[in-house]
Amino acid sequence: MTVPESTTDVVVIGAGPSGLMAALWLARCGVKARIIDTRATKVFRGHADGMQTGTLDIFDSFGIGEDLYENAAQAVEMTFWAGGKDLPLKRVARFPKWYPELGQYRLIHTSQGNTERALLDGIKAFNGPEVERGVTAAAIDIDESKIGDAQALPIKLTVRHLTEEELAASSKNDTVPQPGDFNYNPADEPYLKRKASGKEGTTEVIHAKFVIGTDGSRSWTRNALGFEFLGDDTGDESVAGILDCVATSNFPDFHIQTMIAKDGHGCGFVPRENGLTRIAAPVANRADATPESIINSLKEIISPYEINVTMIDWYGVFGTRHRVSSSSSKHSRVFLAGDALHVHSPRAGIGMNFSIQDSYNLGWKIAHVVKEISPLHILKTYDEERGLTTKQLIAFDKALSEQAPLGGNFSVKGTRQGLQDGLPFTSTTAIEYEGGPFVAKGGNSITSKQHLAPGIIVGRRIPSQTVEKHANGEPHEFGKSFPSDGRYRIVIFAGDVSRPEQLRRVERLSQVLELPEAFLRRFDGQGIAPQDVFETLVLHTASRDEVEIADLPAFLFKNADPVNQVFVDNNDSRTWTLSEAYSKYGISRDRGCLVLVRPDRYTMYIGELEDATELIKLMSSVLI
Amino acid sequence: MTVPESTTDVVVIGAGPSGLMAALWLARCGVKARIIDTRATKVFRGHADGMQTGTLDIFDSFGIGEDLYENAAQAVEMTFWAGGKDLPLKRVARFPKWYPELGQYRLIHTSQGNTERALLDGIKAFNGPEVERGVTAAAIDIDESKIGDAQALPIKLTVRHLTEEELAASSKNDTVPQPGDFNYNPADEPYLKRKASGKEGTTEVIHAKFVIGTDGSRSWTRNALGFEFLGDDTGDESVAGILDCVATSNFPDFHIQTMIAKDGHGCGFVPRENGLTRIAAPVANRADATPESIINSLKEIISPYEINVTMIDWYGVFGTRHRVSSSSSKHSRVFLAGDALHVHSPRAGIGMNFSIQDSYNLGWKIAHVVKEISPLHILKTYDEERGLTTKQLIAFDKALSEQAPLGGNFSVKGTRQGLQDGLPFTSTTAIEYEGGPFVAKGGNSITSKQHLAPGIIVGRRIPSQTVEKHANGEPHEFGKSFPSDGRYRIVIFAGDVSRPEQLRRVERLSQVLELPEAFLRRFDGQGIAPQDVFETLVLHTASRDEVEIADLPAFLFKNADPVNQVFVDNNDSRTWTLSEAYSKYGISRDRGCLVLVRPDRYTMYIGELEDATELIKLMSSVLI
Ligand SMILES: Cc1cc2nc3c(=O)[nH]c(=O)nc-3n(C[C@H](O)[C@H](O)[C@H](O)COP(=O)(O)OP(=O)(O)OC[C@H]3O[C@@H](n4cnc5c(N)ncnc54)[C@H](O)[C@@H]3O)c2cc1C
Numbered sequence A, B: 001m002t003v004p005e006s007t008t009d010v011v012v013i014g015a016g017p018s019g020l021m022a023a024l025w026l027a028r029c030g031v032k033a034r035i036i037d038t039r040a041t042k043v044f045r046g047h048a049d050g051m052q053t054g055t056l057d058i059f060d061s062f063g064i065g066e067d068l069y070e071n072a073a074q075a076v077e078m079t080f081w082a083g084g085k086d087l088p089l090k091r092v093a094r095f096p097k098w099y100p101e102l103g104q105y106r107l108i109h110t111s112q113g114n115t116e117r118a119l120l121d122g123i124k125a126f127n128g129p130e131v132e133r134g135v136t137a138a139a140i141d142i143d144e145s146k147i148g149d150a151q152a153l154p155i156k157l158t159v160r161h162l163t164e165e166e167l168a169a170s171s172k173n174d175t176v177p178q179p180g181d182f183n184y185n186p187a188d189e190p191y192l193k194r195k196a197s198g199k200e201g202t203t204e205v206i207h208a209k210f211v212i213g214t215d216g217s218r219s220w221t222r223n224a225l226g227f228e229f230l231g232d233d234t235g236d237e238s239v240a241g242i243l244d245c246v247a248t249s250n251f252p253d254f255h256i257q258t259m260i261a262k263d264g265h266g267c268g269f270v271p272r273e274n275g276l277t278r279i280a281a282p283v284a285n286r287a288d289a290t291p292e293s294i295i296n297s298l299k300e301i302i303s304p305y306e307i308n309v310t311m312i313d314w315y316g317v318f319g320t321r322h323r324v325s326s327s328s329s330k331h332s333r334v335f336l337a338g339d340a341l342h343v344h345s346p347r348a349g350i351g352m353n354f355s356i357q358d359s360y361n362l363g364w365k366i367a368h369v370v371k372e373i374s375p376l377h378i379l380k381t382y383d384e385e386r387g388l389t390t391k392q393l394i395a396f397d398k399a400l401s402e403q404a405p406l407g408g409n410f411s412v413k414g415t416r417q418g419l420q421d422g423l424p425f426t427s428t429t430a431i432e433y434e435g436g437p438f439v440a441k442g443g444n445s446i447t448s449k450q451h452l453a454p455g456i457i458v459g460r461r462i463p464s465q466t467v468e469k470h471a472n473g474e475p476h477e478f479g480k481s482f483p484s485d486g487r488y489r490i491v492i493f494a495g496d497v498s499r500p501e502q503l504r505r506v507e508r509l510s511q512v513l514e515l516p517e518a519f520l521r522r523f524d525g526q527g528i529a530p531q532d533v534f535e536t537l538v539l540h541t542a543s544r545d546e547v548e549i550a551d552l553p554a555f556l557f558k559n560a561d562p563v564n565q566v567f568v569d570n571n572d573s574r575t576w577t578l579s580e581a582y583s584k585y586g587i588s589r590d591r592g593c594l595v596l597v598r599p600d601r602y603t604m605y606i607g608e609l610e611d612a613t614e615l616i617k618l619m620s621s622v623l624i
């Protein structure tokens, strides 16, 4: 019997949140890809529930997740209660989980099923591949003689299309919600059943340029590559039962994310979508975790307050592990992301967020290599950038786990401090990459002039500020001008262009960018339009009564619509908006500056308007 | 041949914006109603396009209009240009069309088709009646012997179900958009065709309690009642062609609502949804108005700037009329609303808004009479309240028309001033009803203590402020707590309930409200639950660490969920939100006050917490 063979550019193994983000990016960039998953369906209930503000912002940049956000419970604060045998249970602390610097979205809690649906809907909207369910990766082989040729297909991935019987046997007892069930969502309808492919029971060999292994903590890909999963697990002495339920309670903070310490035990609530509450409470050991034991354990701790559980949606039992794969990629051809790369405790609600953001870092880079925009070597930056983040992630969770072992005796003071101080990190707002090809500082031969825009940090995502559209005065979140569409953005903070000498600086910048050797014309005659790779944005500070859009160099808006490219930070025509984008960014209102932003909205470079040549050099190193 | 007879509670004649709002209210309140319209379909293109912030707020209170808002063009400012034979065309003024005091929504411009669809979708969502299309009111008869009995059916309305042939003959040449057409909206699909009723070609007699005539400026109902339409029309000397189109232009403010004066002529643009632009330009006379003549007239005025029209969506020609019906109702059984009641110039973009708000005033009142919550006599307040508003509307539009005759030589200064100063009125934010049964001031024997809350004006809608939910600290727009669901709201501004004497005042208030003679128990044993007619809201100023919800009198939240009823204006637990609801309302943070709000969110009464007895008296006069 011959094994059917096929080719594609990228295969994603595992359709959890991380794999779906990879597929979303590839779909958005129009790259041929397939995504497979062993399981018969997506997740519908439970699992990860914390969606951090930074992840919501990324979802927004793809135009997805609005429903998710509207229907979830927001977590704007957290409370701590403590008591003991002779001490009545009392609220001992409260802290805000959100403040404006963390971004426009507030932290929400919603079932992972909703997060996966948002990603799946996004993939569909961008004409990406459907997830091939009941398909398991079985063997992988890399032809090392071909790995240097970006457009070669060095990977041979063997996959097994499970029969319905195999699938039924292997599938967990995760039931698929039916109409009328609690939390059944009509929007899930396209995803309730595995679709017949006609390939059931067969083995297929896929030849691919790249493979992304997002197959979870027990990653088959990681094992197949021979990587180790280094770290340690705590044993049964620190496990917690987690239960999603509908309940009523007279506990005063039942609608706030709360942690409660009493008599050496710890438990907590998280308010959720649809009136659900997630409960976490200690259980004696893994075998002992039943909905009943979890509820009883909680009841004991919160007494004299009472809880009445009326419906159970999902439950599980979890311990603390800290493990990291010994490597995050092989030959820059096969990559690991998400739980396949790192696991830790669910305490801070960040695992899924970091998993999604791994592939958010990787997706556009692979797309640019496949589309012959960038050379192969840029893919090393994935290992560097997410390697650093992973280290920080594990260190953060270890410190937190010491303060607050799952289900155990936690330090209110230490836990509170750890969680509060950790917000810039856990929200992912303060994730910062070190110098490298895509970050012009430190290791890069080109160095940014960070002092020109202290509010925009090279290596971090550029924060949003409220500005106005020059064309119609409409207030505009500047962050919305950085959609995830695979384009670099040259942001010209043009300063006060009503001053003739400042306008001349902008004109000279435009002239340099227009030179044949500049990157904007790099792909001339190669079938790639510059507007597919770059976009120019202008944010100036002049009065709209002194400067018209037509006064700015037309080249900056070639092939595009200045209505959505020219913004102003000057509200002289009204009193009800603040003009503070420049001041929040720390940029001179007179002189402005030049900022280069990567397709994932991370800041790549900051310089003077005269530094276009630096920009050109910088881009040369990452473009073909 | 016998004429089929049928009965219903309310018939709405005419399914324009005003009639649809009436039907929406009745559907929301669960009142049996029918709505008929002569035409075969709804409006799809053109017509009224300005949706004022106050109307958007009303839509929001029914949970409708979100899409409409998202997809429309916002108008945050307006510009004026002037020039002449020897003077180059120049921007001469700019003013903001929105500021926070006007409400949370900004003014938008979108086709009346979208507004009608939002209303139709809302009626459907509340299980209201489908519009019976191709059905004309033909005769009306009121049995005066029955008008005193609220539950009698004194009206005999004869309607004619048109045959397809009759319908085709009478229908305007308004074409129905087809898939693929510009501005075709899949959401319109349920409304593309008249549905067969099986009654075509027959005449039907409907016996009803009430009839609402919202059949437009040529109102059949008005004529049938024998009312006159008093006022005047301007002739051909002041007509303007109005054209909705897709166009490009190098006119600098082409994306801003603009008026242009040159050589004794005036024209203007309004940016619209889907990249449309509405153009208004003078035409020689009605007969002369073609798309070409309108475009050419505009071209002349904006020269040397150019415009290139690539698609025409809709056009028409309009003059200025000022007419008001001699009466707004007959025997408090048949009512006129919208254009049937008043017409004026389209200049300020408010006719549809006032038309919708007429029936917004009327709908819940009729519902309360039908549901035996209120006596018949409350319906007089419709004539009083909307009569006053109509007078103000006509006066406003007359003054404006003098400054800016349609298509004519307008005074930039006067027009600008008139429009800018008029914003509180045109946005409908400042619409204020005089004292009467539903407004405890002036004519009412009970007088409000207006000074206790100068930021909430008796007779106006209570403005929204940002507060927090006590239960979870979530920031909350207080305005969202006043949905249009037919309920009165007793708003207890409880002040600083951490002070024992203040908490006692709230407790005493609760005790009075609990008395058997209080209105909350008025319907005991009559099949009407108090929570269907009243809701209690509490907004206090104490720290959430000093006061728990459970400390407040439980009676206030009987049959309800305090999570959505108790709010706090005290942000001591964080720094990023402002605590200014009390100060904006002008209420003492210590002592608070008591506010009664009508089902349409108009403020009915303001008093001290001790004034519950006044409240009881006031309510007695409007309840059965
Ligand atoms: C109780 C709990 C609470 C949590 N709470 C949070 C939280 O609040 N916030 C947060 O951010 N994170 C949280 N996490 C962590 C989060 O669940 C994970 O980090 C996240 O799901 C990882 O996503 P992933 O896509 O990397 O892997 P997974 O979601 O595990 O997806 C892996 C997929 O790969 C498939 N697969 C495996 N092997 C193969 C194969 N050989 N071939 C094909 N497919 C394969 C699997 O079927 C699976 O669908 C929590 C975890 C738990 C358990």
Ligand SMILES: Cc1cc2nc3c(=O)[nH]c(=O)nc-3n(C[C@H](O)[C@H](O)[C@H](O)COP(=O)(O)OP(=O)(O)OC[C@H]3O[C@@H](n4cnc5c(N)ncnc54)[C@H](O)[C@@H]3O)c2cc1C
Binding pocket: B013, B014, B015, B016, B017, B018, B019, B036, B037, B038, B039, B047, B048, B049, B050, B051, B135, B136, B137, B138, B214, B215, B216, B217, B219, B220, B221, B242, B316, B318, B337, B338, B339, B340, B346, B348, B349, B350, B351, B352, B353, B354, B355
């Ligand atoms: C060019 C233009 C621009 C405008 N711009 C704005 C604007 O920007 N903002 C704004 O607020 N207003 C604007 N207006 C005014 C606005 O269009 C009207 O005020 C509004 O449509 C009135 O709504 P209505 O429901 O009262 O009447 P209509 O919309 O006229 O609806 C009346 C309905 O009754 C039906 N009917 C009539 N007779 C009978 C009968 N005998 N039996 C059954 N049905 C019958 C008709 O078929 C029709 O559907 C504008 C008007 C024009 C012409």
